[in-house]
Amino acid sequence: MAVPRSSLIISGVLAIFLFSSAYGGSIAIYWGQNGNEGTLAETCATGNYAFVNIAFLCSFGSGRSPQLNLAGHCDPYSNACTNLTADIHSCQSKGVKVMLSIGGGAGGYTLNSEQDAADLAQYIWNSYLGGTGKRPLGDAVLDGVDFDIESGNPDYYGALAAHLKSYSGQGGKKVYLSAAPQCPFPDASVGKALETGLFDYVWVQFYNNPPCQYTPGSAANLLNSWKQWTSAINATYIFLGLPAAPDAAGSGFIPTGSLESQVLPALKASTKYGGVMLWSKFYDDQDGYSSAIKNHV
Numbered sequence: 001m002a003v004p005r006s007s008l009i010i011s012g013v014l015a016i017f018l019f020s021s022a023y024g025g026s027i028a029i030y031w032g033q034n035g036n037e038g039t040l041a042e043t044c045a046t047g048n049y050a051f052v053n054i055a056f057l058c059s060f061g062s063g064r065s066p067q068l069n070l071a072g073h074c075d076p077y078s079n080a081c082t083n084l085t086a087d088i089h090s091c092q093s094k095g096v097k098v099m100l101s102i103g104g105g106a107g108g109y110t111l112n113s114e115q116d117a118a119d120l121a122q123y124i125w126n127s128y129l130g131g132t133g134k135r136p137l138g139d140a141v142l143d144g145v146d147f148d149i150e151s152g153n154p155d156y157y158g159a160l161a162a163h164l165k166s167y168s169g170q171g172g173k174k175v176y177l178s179a180a181p182q183c184p185f186p187d188a189s190v191g192k193a194l195e196t197g198l199f200d201y202v203w204v205q206f207y208n209n210p211p212c213q214y215t216p217g218s219a220a221n222l223l224n225s226w227k228q229w230t231s232a233i234n235a236t237y238i239f240l241g242l243p244a245a246p247d248a249a250g251s252g253f254i255p256t257g258s259l260e261s262q263v264l265p266a267l268k269a270s271t272k273y274g275g276v277m278l279w280s281k282f283y284d285d286q287d288g289y290s291s292a293i294k295n296h297v
Helices: 005-022 040-045 080-093 114-128 157-166 220-232 256-267 281-287 289-293
Strands: 026-031 051-061 064-068 097-104 144-149 176-179 201-205 237-243 273-279
Touching: 026 040, 026 281, 026 289, 040 051, 040 080, 051 114, 051 144, 064 114, 080 097, 097 114, 097 176, 114 157, 144 157, 157 176, 201 220, 201 273, 220 237, 220 256, 237 256, 256 289, 273 281, 273 289, 281 289
Parallel strands: 026 051, 026 273, 051 097, 097 144, 144 176, 176 201, 201 237, 237 273
Antiparallel strands: 051 064
């Protein structure tokens, strides 16, 4: 029996809707802090990631010269990291957004004034985004900036976000902003910045914080925290931040089976659900976590 054309169209739309609902999330990964994690181009070539955060611009503010640290990958001070231009272009040609992550756990950074924030925004724009100047990664234009702020004065990161967003559209390219707060709410370091509503992606670190992370057999603390984050933060998408292997963090690792059965179905009820962020590419290589979950995210 022939099926009416209108029914075929409706069925097709429904199928697309169901597919996007079930697989509407994506995976973000941190790359740059272990020389044994493969190249940036190899990372993007896996097809597992929609975002790669290059980590870290680890020193800045209060008179410090901004410093990029990419561990064993390359030495920016001898211009050895300019060879990443081709890798960045390769990633972007595959639709992967490549972000510069600032901060990290080692400290050595702070912003203590509005001028600090303006100066750092201008430096990032000229060095990594669409401006002109000495460019540690070559002439590739990154897609945005990730705030992995874990120490220092929290008062001026909102100003930094505003200054960076003010460059958006110059040169015809949007500047995306992301942040990686700890799951205790509000985050002590970027909580004030998140109040600006300027962030496109927020990957909350649901690990190394037992009161708001998964514990074996129970997702209750994590889900309660997730509800708080998604209801209180004005961001386009919020991601579940996880260690990619048991050794990647002190606590908070979720076995893939538990993630797929206990956690993700509940998270996907939120219209702000964006997917999963993993720390890091090195640990993902050890455990194959992204490959195991990508069709469920």
